Amino acid sequence: MTNEIRALEKKVGANNADIQKVKEKVKALxxxxxxxxxxxLQLL
Known part of the structure; x- marks a missing residue:
């Protein structure tokens, strides 16, 4: 997933707001x- 985000950053710029939102969602996931x-692991 991070490779795809990096590729998008190169195309549209790392400061794109949509990319930042996607990064935040990926981090949350x-x-x-x-x-x-x-x-x-605690259940095992």
């Missing part, structure tokens, strides 16, 4: 995945 992994 990654944080959620990490939290889920920790929760799963």
């Amino acid at each position: 990654n944080d959620q995945v990490q939290a889920n992994k920790k929760a799963l």
